[in-house]
Amino acid sequence: MLSSQIPSADVALITAGPHIKAVTNYKQVSRTLEEFDVEEQPSSVLEEKFPNLTIIHSAVKSLHTKSHCVETADGRVFGYKKLCICSGARPKLLTQDNPYVLGIRDTDSAQEFQKRLSKAKRIVIVGNGGIALELVYEVEGCEVIWAVKDKAIGNTFFDAGAAQFLIPSLEADKPQAAAPCKRPRYTTEEAAPGGSHTFTADRSSQAYGHGPTDSGSALGPDWHEGIALRGAEQVSRRVSVEYQCEVEKIFTSEVLHKSPQQTLRTECGDWPVYVRLTNAKTFGCDFVVSATGVVPNTEPFLQGNTFVVADDGGLQVDDHMMTSEPDVYAAGDVCTACWEQSPLWQQMRLWTQARQMGWYAGRCMAAHSLSEPVELDFCFELFSHITKFFNYKVVLLGKFNGQGLGPDHELLVRCTKGQEYVKVVLSGGRMVGAVLIGETDLEETFENLILNQMDLTPYGEELLNPDIDIEDYFD
Ligand SMILES: Cc1cc2nc3c(=O)[nH]c(=O)nc-3n(C[C@H](O)[C@H](O)[C@H](O)COP(=O)(O)OP(=O)(O)OC[C@H]3O[C@@H](n4cnc5c(N)ncnc54)[C@H](O)[C@@H]3O)c2cc1C
Ligand SMILES: NC(=O)C1=CN([C@@H]2O[C@H](COP(=O)(O)OP(=O)(O)OC[C@H]3O[C@@H](n4cnc5c(N)ncnc54)[C@H](OP(=O)(O)O)[C@@H]3O)[C@@H](O)[C@H]2O)C=CC1
Incomplete structure (x- = not known):
């Protein structure tokens, strides 16, 4: 947006990831609803399209808002007149540094999940939002224990009525795979290797890294199409939902061996890791997926600066996507919308909103540079989201x-x-x-x-x- 709005300005896109994801096949479905694909493109395609754009592949290590410059991991320093931070978010894991607890965010973490799943007989999924909803439906050949805090599934998107409507889909066989999605998969250089209800139907475990250099772009829609989410068993889908409970404790079999709780081991079987829930049940499993939301990626930008950070950890932005630091804007998962919002809109960390915010931030940066007025975009009038579940x-x-x-x-x-x-x-x-x-x-x-x-x-x-x-x- 910025490159096209001010062709005379030098625009640099600094990214820690090896690929550039570009919005393609954009379709305005109605006034606020939109659909689009996201494709990985070589940097050269974008640079050819926008001659004023340079793409720099290195992580930002630090930001110095007073001197208006950023330093990258490879030691280069770039000055700016205006800066927009779009560093996304990372999984908010139940527990850090536990090799049996995985988060899913980018291609690497999805591949790690797939690899571990291929050998797994039972996994525990914790969380009741987008990722959990997708996984419980997609995973086959592995028993899934799904622990949710709420009385019904999918609390971030649905009420109990909608959950009731969707639940039979967990029992039924999945419809035959539709025609393969034409959208290129999210691949890195190497291709990816190929009260309770029961429905039957080496990289290390820090699969999701925390440093700026290992944080890739979030996967987004259809990420599981074209990758086999299959465990080691011959069963199709088998999901048990544990409602209204949270994780009390996660412990390994070594801990169990040393503890006097041998009876627990007899009850639960011999597993690499055990999860005790607050409903007093304990499940052994091969690993745990923590699908428990995200935390904005702000670290390298905060030190030495005085950003106002919202309660959810995002950089506060006003109705021009401006942070509290002069000439610094933010958009997407990293920011928290702190303007007086339309009564019909709310922020959710979604791909659609990331695109809209990025687009609008580009317009604001250009308008401010040219001393032109700019009004809050119409897309922030009404929350709208199209997606697919079950x-x-x-x-x-x-x-x-x-x-x-x-x-x-x-x-x-x-x-x-x-x-x-x-x-x-x-x-x-x-x-x-x-x-x-x-x-x-x-x-x-x-x-x-x-x-x-x-x-x-x-x-x-x-x-x-x-x-x-x-x-x-x-x-
Ligand atoms: C599994 C999964 C499925 C999803 N499905 C959907 C869906 O169906 N629909 C939907 O609307 N949303 C979905 N989302 C959410 C959506 O993907 C995110 O809201 C969206 O990608 C946020 O965009 P962003 O540009 O803010 O951040 P990201 O897409 O995370 O991009 C951030 C970029 O910043 C780079 N970066 C981070 N730190 C640094 C640094 N220090 N220096 C340089 N670069 C850095 C990263 O490498 C990355 O390229 C899904 C998310 C996940 C994880
Ligand atoms: N189709 C789509 O639109 C999809 C969108 N996404 C997006 O990707 C991002 C990551 O997805 P996801 O991780 O599922 O995040 P979400 O924010 O969608 O869901 C997180 C879930 O975890 C729950 N939770 C938080 N902390 C705990 C805890 N300690 N114990 C148990 N449950 C907990 C939350 O409950 P509570 O709300 O009560 O805190 C919520 O149900 C989100 O921004 C999501 O919107 C992901 C997949 C698909």
Whole structure:
């Protein structure tokens, strides 16, 4: 964005990763919903496209905001007039430095996971967000114990109703793989080697590194397509969900050998590692996946500077994506949006928002350099996200889980088992959010209804009457 907005300026992209990921096949689905692919491209492709762009492959070691320069791991120093920090985030692991606890973020950590999984008979997945939802559905040939803090699955994206709709998909066989995704996989130079419910259906373990040099880009959508997520057993999918519990303790078999708890070993079998949950159950397993959220990658930038950091560890940015340090902007997972937000938008660390923030930060940097005014982009008016869980298309709009609305809201739900789940959040008779699972075709109409804040009281429950073509009606 920056390169195209000010062709006369020298723009440098400094990255610790070996590849550049570029947005391709961008499609504006509706006013705020968008879909796009992300492809790895050689630096030369971007540099040819933008003659004013230079790509530097080295990690930033330190930032000196007073003297306006950054130092890279290979000892070079680059001065800047304006800087945007887009260093992403890393997994917030349950415990650091435990060789049996893995996080998944980038290509290397995904490959390490795949390698360890290929020899595993049982794994424990902790967390109830995006990565856990993807893994429990995709992993085959290995028993999965899924420990979630909540009463229902997928708390970061869904309410209990949607979770109920999705759960039968864990029991059923996966549909035959669709046509292979045309998008190039996220590969490095070497190709990747090939109350409880039960549903049957060498790099070191610090698989995710913490230093700036070993942090690659986050994987993003479809990362598991084209890589086999298969364990060592002949079973298909077998997931047991342990609800409303957290991890109390993780200990290895050596600890068990030395402890007087031999009975535990007899009960749980002989495993490399054991996880004790707060529901008093202990599971032995081959390894644990900590899918417990992310923490912004701010370290190399903080030392010696006076950034204001938000409670979640992100660099605070204002409505021009500016941090508290002069001439320093931030975008994507590393930042925390601290402007007065639209009542229908919230930050979530997602690919879509990273693209939108990066794009808008580029516009702001260019406008400020040219002393031009710039207004907060329209994309921050309404939260919108399209994704896929359990092979269903999922669209989330606005306050899709009634976030921040308190008890003062109403829900309308329409559900056809195995086909669609539609939930609308109404506040004062106006639509403020929606969850659409399946091919509902309602996203554009609902987006409009949310944006125009029309009083829907007269329609009542008819709003979700499947016999009314609501799209036609509101057109
Ligand atoms: C497994 C997985 C699946 C996901 N699936 C989805 C999905 O389906 N939909 C969705 O919307 N989002 C998804 N996400 C989230 C999405 O990938 C992130 O929100 C998004 O990539 C954030 O973009 P970013 O540019 O801020 O950070 P990143 O993509 O993490 O990029 C940060 C970049 O900064 C570089 N870097 C870090 N530190 C330094 C340094 N000191 N010096 C130089 N360079 C540095 C890194 O090498 C990297 O290239 C997923 C994430 C994961 C981990
Ligand atoms: N399709 C998509 O859109 C996908 C998006 N992503 C994104 O990638 C990033 C990483 O994904 P992920 O790691 O799943 O993060 P998420 O933020 O999606 O989910 C983290 C989950 O872990 C829970 N949690 C946090 N700490 C603990 C703990 N100590 N014990 C047990 N549970 C805990 C959280 O609960 P609580 O919320 O109560 O804190 C939450 O349920 C996120 O930004 C996510 O949005 C990832 C995969 C797919």
